[in-house]
Amino acid sequence: MHLDPEALDASLRMLRHTPREPDLRRALAKVVTAVNRLFPCDGAGLMFADASGVLRYVTATDESGRSLELAQAELNEGPCVDAYVHDRLVASPDVTRDVRWPALARIVQTEVRAVLGAPVRLSGTPIGCLNLHAAEPRRWEDSDLRGLPAYAELIEEIICAALAAEHTGTLARQLERALHDRAVIERAIGFLMADRGLDAKEAFDHLRRQARNSRRRIVHISAELLGEPIPLPQRPSAS
Known part of the structure; x- marks a missing residue:
């Protein structure tokens, strides 16, 4: 159809x-x-x-x-x-x-x-x-x-x-943060692909395992791998 x-x-x-x-x-x-x-x-x-x-x-x-x-x-x-x-x-x-x-x-x-x-x-x-x-x-x-x-x-x-429109709902704030975090994660994925010969999924899984094992956020693992400052949590907007 x-x-x-x-x-x-x-x-x-x-x-x-x-x-x-x-x-x-x-x-x-x-x-x-x-x-x-x-x-x-x-x-x-x-x-x-x-x-x-x-x-x-x-x-x-x-x-x-x-x-x-x-x-x-x-x-x-x-x-x-x-x-x-x-x-x-x-x-x-x-x-x-x-x-x-x-x-x-x-x-x-x-x-x-x-x-x-x-x-x-x-x-x-x-x-x-x-x-x-x-x-x-x-x-x-x-x-x-x-x-x-x-x-x-x-x-x-x-x-x-x-x-x-500066919506202050939880989902809007989550997505805004996800955009920022994903940019850092993408760079770390690219680094692992070039440095270790992994594909994108393998590189992403590696970052997730590191984050899970250390009980840290994946964006923090990514920033550390890249030698970048650890992203600070954003202060929630007033509802």
């Missing part, structure tokens, strides 16, 4: 011209709901990276989607993790048979088979992932591969508008 380009354009226009929701989390949930309605899928979800570089569930349209997101966060593997780490669209016709993520394939619910993930960026830097899933194995159409990134770009617009 092909995604109707006219329906896609109409959906994006409607979301862009709808008065902005003052609560950022609710505004993002509206986008995810629109994605679920438009695309030939059984659910959609959105994840953002936390201070440890782990993708965390923000919103999902169904319980299967929440379970998929939680499993990926726990295992640190899956299409959403790869979309975030490698900053690219990632498609799987059947995650239960996908050799790229063997641990996820063993525990994912059978209600989730096909998954498509698009990185969500802020100022060109990946901070999360927007994803679709289907209950039956399927090969994603080219129209799906072109359409989902358009919604990821819309999410970036909404976040930028919230930050420009």
